[in-house]
Amino acid sequence: MKVSFLNDYSEGAHPKILEQLSKTNYDQMPGYGEDPLCRRAEIKIKTLINNPDANVHFVSGGTQANLLCISSFLKPFESVIAVKTAHIEIHEAGAIEFTGHKINTYEGKNGKITPQEIEDAILYHYDEHMVKPKIVFISNSTELGTVYTNSELTQISEVCKKHSLYLYIDGARLGSALTSKHNDLSLQDMAKYCDAFYIGGTKNGALIGEAIVICNPELQNFFRYHMKQKGALLAKSRLIGAQFDVLFDNQLYFELAKHANSMAEKLSEGLKLKNIDFLIPPSTNQIFPIMPNKLIEKLEKQFDFYIWKRYDENNSVVRLVTSWATKPENVDLFLKSF
Amino acid sequence: MKVSFLNDYSEGAHPKILEQLSKTNYDQMPGYGEDPLCRRAEIKIKTLINNPDANVHFVSGGTQANLLCISSFLKPFESVIAVKTAHIEIHEAGAIEFTGHKINTYEGKNGKITPQEIEDAILYHYDEHMVKPKIVFISNSTELGTVYTNSELTQISEVCKKHSLYLYIDGARLGSALTSKHNDLSLQDMAKYCDAFYIGGTKNGALIGEAIVICNPELQNFFRYHMKQKGALLAKSRLIGAQFDVLFDNQLYFELAKHANSMAEKLSEGLKLKNIDFLIPPSTNQIFPIMPNKLIEKLEKQFDFYIWKRYDENNSVVRLVTSWATKPENVDLFLKSF
Amino acid sequence: MKVSFLNDYSEGAHPKILEQLSKTNYDQMPGYGEDPLCRRAEIKIKTLINNPDANVHFVSGGTQANLLCISSFLKPFESVIAVKTAHIEIHEAGAIEFTGHKINTYEGKNGKITPQEIEDAILYHYDEHMVKPKIVFISNSTELGTVYTNSELTQISEVCKKHSLYLYIDGARLGSALTSKHNDLSLQDMAKYCDAFYIGGTKNGALIGEAIVICNPELQNFFRYHMKQKGALLAKSRLIGAQFDVLFDNQLYFELAKHANSMAEKLSEGLKLKNIDFLIPPSTNQIFPIMPNKLIEKLEKQFDFYIWKRYDENNSVVRLVTSWATKPENVDLFLKSF
């Protein structure tokens, strides 16, 4: 068996989650998000972001969270602004378009949208022959492993408010972002800057599941109708409620993310010592070293990872991902295999 | 705490499922349905239906399975034939219509579509000013707890073939149907008669999840694209794979359903002794007794259940549902509470 | 050549329309509804309904008007209430469902929805597992040639207001309705009772085109975006503007409809003298006589018309439609051909 650095969802769940599932297994509970476990998780999340008026909903995956939120927030002719590397643009098989909405893409910088690009989008789309941009979609951490700083997010939020745009944050790897050494953003501030976001469980120690948080009251109404219609309202919501209840107990969620980040750091520090450069300076649990093709071939015999793209004739960019369950000895093994 | 006869997803999962999740928890596995647990479950299901060429896919819920299958099988102008009591018609918040398709509804008989109604639908829709019916949707067991006999399904299948219609079966409660005392249909025969169906896990002992089985090869291509686009392709597919792997080990799936049915039978036999009549003769784990409103009020203090509809001035129809986890003592308690 | 009583769009346009097209042919005009001809037609219509704040938009056909209005007024999970004989339910090839919305159908009475049915729809759809009815769709005249009385429309409007439903009227044959001998409804009152309606040109003397009138201000915003997105915003809007400008000059629109009605009356009076009964008492330019099959066969040699449905072994219901251009001598010819 090869050791995998393919992604952060290669293992099962944190053992405390499995324990909780066992413990509550025979309790009879209502479904569809109305069970006590969802309620407890909801309260913990609202306390954490310090917003008692937020709405929290639990769904099974990230693409589902994105298509559900975006399609429920928009009118038919409204569109989403995103960078070209955004998950919704590339890796959701046209899920957003299937719900009827266009994505207006911009180059971004290191996977992050710039305030100027948002201004450009507004300027460019001025009449009814064009779509009307209404949501700014960002991921934190981004698809390139970078994080938004407090100052960057403040500016984006201001542009959004100026043009009555909603700011929506894909937090598939939110834990990793907020516990990054390069992060200066608090969860509370982030929640204040945006209209809605989701907290990823799948990539941070849960069996399955994401928690959608809707901060803007005007987006809260009828959300459960949208959930049901998109097949996202789970009968046995207790499964996801139980997990977020555990994850937000005593900061477990952040500890797991910290571990993933520290394993990535250990990996990148080791790589730097071997004079390996990076496509983008590592910040979170996804790192993008540039490695000689021969070395890659050798490593592939022992390890699983993605070749991200060609760099030049002799080198390629590789994506290495660590997780809450990555063992330090496997990082050492990787570094020793050069 | 009241005892609940509200539905068959009030409890967690069969303990063997939780065990399996623990046992495989730290194994690194690929995602998106390509993990060894999904593969094992897939093989078991294909063996069970005796069709090595079927395709099996795992999703998180029943509405999702229905909208995914129906929207992927149809061209934009094609429609679904279903009875008025069908889940897709009433209880999916317009999920099928959101994917662009009309449902042509018929009265049915005890929750079951008749071959004549299918013939009527075909006769009625004859040109391009109307939709073109292409799928016949049935549930087994039905939303009224009844089951399709072998003869009924054979006839429906023949009408479908005659008119080049696909037959799709919602098996949210398939276990309960196939283990009913009134059932004379084998899973293999059912799989032969239809083009696709799903096997419900959520309502028969799983934490979450349904297994979609596509028997007709012309419907198999590109299904994973549809799954991804609808947010149904789970990164941690292992969660559902593991469960179906356990459920189809040594007939566990059918044993759980048999237990639910036997608890429903115990309940209905007890009610009959109290001279309670039924809206529809009980066959599976959903029963519909007609009870005096005063009695209902009394029972509601101790038990949770749905009032299905008004029967007459003094009586109402109630829905009682038993599950794999229903305890005989709770059935006794109910019967004693009159 | 057979004489046709198939429909009311068998001929071209009233000659004054062709004249106006010639007269304005070389005037350079802006497009997309911003030309002076559309503006003039708009003002005439707003004056006629005595509502200066209404919005008027011109589109090419009735199905387009219906799908455009309904999809722009509804949120994704909201539905339309309509009778089973409604054009949107049967004869638009699933156009409404393609835009994502369910139609909740009711029996109605003589093609007309009843206030009680609207109340039933609201009562029945009470939570997020079901769609949420939001529009009541009616046609005036109806698909069965009947008209809504002032009292009927008042009651429907009151139920709609009570439940915050929009009332939308398909006026494909509005002229015929408002000039019927059985009509006691004024256009102004109708416009007050509803939130939006369209005035049909195609079936009342125009070459093509319908005028959508949005009375409710909350439905007016961004409508041109919806039009463009659905392919309904015509570059050469002048074509339709010119026609409605002419049609609403000196009551021409109503004169044309009156002629169609009077030809239908002449036809039905003649038929009554021959002891022919009707499926529904004739009111407008569509009549539904019940005729012996042998007679029908004979008539079909000289005339075109639809056989609506089987009545009994020896008789069928036939639909005869007259138009602004129907010649009295052709009615006589029909009556003489028995």
Place this chain on the structure above:
Amino acid sequence: MKVSFLNDYSEGAHPKILEQLSKTNYDQMPGYGEDPLCRRAEIKIKTLINNPDANVHFVSGGTQANLLCISSFLKPFESVIAVKTAHIEIHEAGAIEFTGHKINTYEGKNGKITPQEIEDAILYHYDEHMVKPKIVFISNSTELGTVYTNSELTQISEVCKKHSLYLYIDGARLGSALTSKHNDLSLQDMAKYCDAFYIGGTKNGALIGEAIVICNPELQNFFRYHMKQKGALLAKSRLIGAQFDVLFDNQLYFELAKHANSMAEKLSEGLKLKNIDFLIPPSTNQIFPIMPNKLIEKLEKQFDFYIWKRYDENNSVVRLVTSWATKPENVDLFLKSF
């Protein structure tokens, strides 16, 4: 009144069209494309492209033709390849996305897609996490007034065949393309290279209307269902049939386009004499001169035209469009107004 160079749909219709409408006005005809005028136009078009097996359908506008064809040719997860300047990408208010499909955009060259870009699109989209490109969309002439050469189209067609992609051509200004001095492509060859295209009437002398031509038999089935469902099947199809019948009588269509092109040529030759440069070398009836802002301000007092974009601090790119009805004296007037 200002003279307009805004677009090619500022005037009415060629007088022969109005004549034909008058001449056939009282003939009773069937609707929905089954009238003799549509049939005659259809035969002329099929003869012209030398393909008796093509299907021809008439619709009211270009955005409608595009959304109708694209949505009927694609499966839900399939996408369209187009240049960034494509009409469907920018100027159709998200019409394609509303039907559920993504547009994959590429830079192109002078408004034209390159074979390499199509190859890139195929290479890039390789699994079910991404959409699957299936249609290549091009406009001829393009949105920048350029034309595809025979060699360019041959190469594009070959790449499409290699990857089983459909080639669809937006011919809103097809007349202008095929009669351009820079054109070496015959209509017959173009029709052979592609799977479907539309012939624009609106921008070349018709009152309204486009003729969709489906060459690939596998795309022909059920097209009328799609038309009806999208509100594109016109009851009074005679209106558009009559126009294309006239336009394809004695090459009128091409003569009108030739006139538009010759007026644009006269205009650009005149501008060149005044040392005005162009953003793109003029080929058809849309030209893009770069003019000093002060001059633009002066010209705007007498003429209507679009300012396309900023060129530098003192200059802007302007779009001037001529039509079948442009008068030479108005071109002279423009050139004299400097």
